[in-house]
Amino acid sequence: MQMTRYCNFTPLLAQPRQRSVRINGLATCLRLEEIYWRIIEEIARQESMTVGKLISRWALEIDLTQEAIHNFTGFIRIICVTQLLDKNHPISLNLIDPDASPHPLE
Template structure:
């Protein structure tokens, strides 16, 4: 949402006009609320804490792939172990996977 009259401090204390409001109309703060869910990753039970918006994206990705969220996350876990030897921050990886998926679907444009 574009708007005028707002200024933000940039690098070096300089101010610049803000033209894109990150709080779009009817922004739902509930999407930012973190939720812990128990999931099974390749047969092992674990707890994953993500914001609601990421759980929503994961549910959409699972629906598209005709699988459960746990099956989708198991696939991500297997692939990161096979291709990169694992990852220290799995929840961070899941967030990045969700953002990349959303960008490819055209729902999350890159702002320059």
């Protein structure tokens, strides 16, 4: 079967990875697909902060703008997508190497 333009990526990017992070002083685990961790890591690099500090900032902003959060990881995914679409905060998809193996659990 021929590869399509929509599914031309390594399945490793869809593999979930659980990562322990401290969000505003509270230790928690987030389970996201590898592609989202790579996007988060790139945004954190661009902002010169750790992944935990970046997610903490997002959590505070979500608390300030949303009434109730039922799916925090869903909001994280949406933030990642909106950042990819944001012209003021470009993320090169070339940095997301489709041939690289996923990071080990941290």
